[in-house]
Amino acid sequence: MKKVLITGFTGFVSKYLLDHLADSPDEFTILGLSRSQYFEAFSIKNLTISVKKIDLTNQAELQSILEQFRPDHIYHLASDSSVSYSWLKPIESFQNNTNIFLNLAESVRLLGLKCRILSVGSSEEYGMVEAKNLPLTEESAFNPISPYAVARVSQELLSKVYVQGFGVDIVMTRSFNHIGPNQKGNFVISSFAKQIVQYKLGLASTIEVGNVSIIRDFLDVRDVVKAYTTLIASGATGEVYNICSNQGRSLEEVLASLMQLAGIDHPYTSNDQLIRPADNPVIVGSNAKIKAHCGWQPLIPFEQTLRDMLQYWETQLMGR
Amino acid sequence: MKKVLITGFTGFVSKYLLDHLADSPDEFTILGLSRSQYFEAFSIKNLTISVKKIDLTNQAELQSILEQFRPDHIYHLASDSSVSYSWLKPIESFQNNTNIFLNLAESVRLLGLKCRILSVGSSEEYGMVEAKNLPLTEESAFNPISPYAVARVSQELLSKVYVQGFGVDIVMTRSFNHIGPNQKGNFVISSFAKQIVQYKLGLASTIEVGNVSIIRDFLDVRDVVKAYTTLIASGATGEVYNICSNQGRSLEEVLASLMQLAGIDHPYTSNDQLIRPADNPVIVGSNAKIKAHCGWQPLIPFEQTLRDMLQYWETQLMGR
Numbered sequence: 306m307k308k309v310l311i312t313g314f315t316g317f318v319s320k321y322l323l324d325h326l327a328d329s330p331d332e333f334t335i336l337g338l339s340r341s342q343y344f345e346a347f348s349i350k351n352l353t354i355s356v357k358k359i360d361l362t363n364q365a366e367l368q369s370i371l372e373q374f375r376p377d378h379i380y381h382l383a384s385d386s387s388v389s390y391s392w393l394k395p396i397e398s399f400q401n402n403t404n405i406f407l408n409l410a411e412s413v414r415l416l417g418l419k420c421r422i423l424s425v426g427s428s429e430e431y432g433m434v435e436a437k438n439l440p441l442t443e444e445s446a447f448n449p450i451s452p453y454a455v456a457r458v459s460q461e462l463l464s465k466v467y468v469q470g471f472g473v474d475i476v477m478t479r480s481f482n483h484i485g486p487n488q489k490g491n492f493v494i495s496s497f498a499k500q501i502v503q504y505k506l507g508l509a510s511t512i513e514v515g516n517v518s519i520i521r522d523f524l525d526v527r528d529v530v531k532a533y534t535t536l537i538a539s540g541a542t543g544e545v546y547n548i549c550s551n552q553g554r555s556l557e558e559v560l561a562s563l564m565q566l567a568g569i570d571h572p573y574t575s576n577d578q579l580i581r582p583a584d585n586p587v588i589v590g591s592n593a594k595i596k597a598h599c600g601w602q603p604l605i606p607f608e609q610t611l612r613d614m615l616q617y618w619e620t621q622l623m624g625r
Numbered sequence: 626m627k628k629v630l631i632t633g634f635t636g637f638v639s640k641y642l643l644d645h646l647a648d649s650p651d652e653f654t655i656l657g658l659s660r661s662q663y664f665e666a667f668s669i670k671n672l673t674i675s676v677k678k679i680d681l682t683n684q685a686e687l688q689s690i691l692e693q694f695r696p697d698h699i700y701h702l703a704s705d706s707s708v709s710y711s712w713l714k715p716i717e718s719f720q721n722n723t724n725i726f727l728n729l730a731e732s733v734r735l736l737g738l739k740c741r742i743l744s745v746g747s748s749e750e751y752g753m754v755e756a757k758n759l760p761l762t763e764e765s766a767f768n769p770i771s772p773y774a775v776a777r778v779s780q781e782l783l784s785k786v787y788v789q790g791f792g793v794d795i796v797m798t799r800s801f802n803h804i805g806p807n808q809k810g811n812f813v814i815s816s817f818a819k820q821i822v823q824y825k826l827g828l829a830s831t832i833e834v835g836n837v838s839i840i841r842d843f844l845d846v847r848d849v850v851k852a853y854t855t856l857i858a859s860g861a862t863g864e865v866y867n868i869c870s871n872q873g874r875s876l877e878e879v880l881a882s883l884m885q886l887a888g889i890d891h892p893y894t895s896n897d898q899l900i901r902p903a904d905n906p907v908i909v910g911s912n913a914k915i916k917a918h919c920g921w922q923p924l925i926p927f928e929q930t931l932r933d934m935l936q937y938w939e940t941q942l943m944g945r
Contacts, residue, residue, distance in 0.1 A: 404719070
């Protein structure tokens with residue numbers, strides 16, 4: 306029975322990670338950490354789950370929790386992962402990405418724990434890239450252009466120092482945009498889906514967007530968590546892996562697909578407040594490395610993801 | 626009359642910056658910030674100086690000080706700049722490099738101050754480099770291998786985001802090892818000079834060293850501060866400049882020169898505790914960019930620096 310620590314336990318990704326672990330033949334004792342909510346302990350199938358409320362910027366408290374629980378695996382999902390939030394609150398964004406990761410890695414080091422940490426990073430680390438350098442591989446250079454992107458680069462560089470200088474077992478990702486049902490409405494595709502459903506239900510008359518010409522590589526969150534468990538099982542210490550679909554889609558294209566699936570046809574309006582100070586025109590990744598090293602590949606068709614997202618918002622909005 | 630804010634006011638570099646500003650024909654009102662000591666206000670020639678004690682991890686207090694003082698120039702010298710300390714205390718090192726810089730840049734942004742910030746970085750940012758890529762130019766890739774080095778890379782990446790995303794006026798350096806009288810005895814060359822003087826005076830019988838095969842590019846602190854005032858005056862916003870001598874010297878070679886200048890000949894002993902988990906074998910920089918753009922060049926001969934350092938330790942140790 307493996308002991309698994311999950312940070313960011315009340316976040317979008319964590320819910321799907323639990324679903325996925327619950328489908329596994331193995332048994333897990335899980336400790337979830339969250340700053341925002343407190344749950345009682347609970348069980349799902351093969352999972353025994355307890356939860357603690359903690360602000361991960363408090364290193365001493367985190368270390369004390371780790372000392373008691375002594376995890377085998379740590380899925381470090383906690384993050385202020387919004388690029389736009391990082392432009393508004395750069396300090397908070399940095400602390401809740403880089404500093405909390407450093408607190409975690411340092412706690413593991415100080416305790417001498419023999420556990421594997423999955424350090425989640427972001428495709429935003431690549432930043433502004435030339436079209437000739439696409440798709441992005443793990444060898445591509447960093448050129449981060451937002452506070453969030455810098456925070457994730459810093460986290461990855463710290464990871465490498467902890468692996469090489471201190472011998473801590475860390476596997477890193479650069480996770481591209483993930484989407485799916487349950488994602489908050491401040492993330493771009495979920496925002497589109499929500500607004501389209503609001504419009505369809507007569508709850509809103511406009512659909513507001515930022516810069517829809519940008520191209521991103523979207524992956525279903527259910528494929529993302531499979532990549533994460535795969536890396537905990539068979540990723541190489543100190544290596545970083547792109548988690549992506551290999552396919553670029555413009556926001557405009559995704560918006561059109563969502564409208565078509567929802568059966569509506571309505572012009573959207575551009576809202577300058579949704580435009581960021583600096584943005585990457587194109588981010589598309591190569592997932593060749595994790596495919597070759599670990600045998601993972603995405604399985605959920607893009608259209609199914611969009612359907613599930615629309616369905617999610619319909620349930621949410623009609624339930625009110 | 627320019628208003629100048631200096632962080633790290635009680636540090637090694639600040640003293641020389643004051644000396645240099647005092648030799649200028651211009652007048653300056655200076656506010657020094659330090660976490661470690663408190664001085665009364667004082668004057669030196671053309672300088673009117675006040676000092677405040679502050680921990681720069683306190684952003685609100687820093688912002689309040691900036692709002693009152695409204696500097697034209699900020700020399701951000703504050704740093705836990707020891708690589709070896711960063712291996713012992715990675716969190717503290719990171720906070721007292723990256724987070725304090727972020728607090729400063731964000732305070733300037735929030736207040737909308739029209740001032741120029743000199744963001745001091747380090748040659749350690751380059752990290753492990755192949756011999757064929759020497760000397761290091763500003764175009765060379767990062768490969769940071771210590772917590773301190775990562776902290777400085779993070780600071781530089783944040784600087785670029787503040788320039789490009791927020792329009793804050795920041796000029797950056799990658800400062801190579803600086804040495805000179807008054808440097809603390811935990812920095813390597815100052816440690817050698819101190820131990821040699823201790824041995825010469827009969828205060829110690831051994832000279833203990835770490836890995837003396839490593840090669841570094843050393844620059845006299847008095848040349849460093851001239852580079853800093855030059856960059857405040859004529860550096861380009863958003864650009865980074867190497868501050869270095871263009872010349873590599875092994876620690877072994879410097880140790881031999883110091884012994885020769887001190888007139889002693891004594892074997893040194895290797896102390897494993899002084900060996901770091903990971904270290905760069907060779908760091909040598911090119912100062913072509915700052916020479917070409919700003920006309921700065923180093924003026925103090927290396928031997929004079931070493932003589933002055935021995936003289937400093939003689940005065941310190943004989944005064945006891």
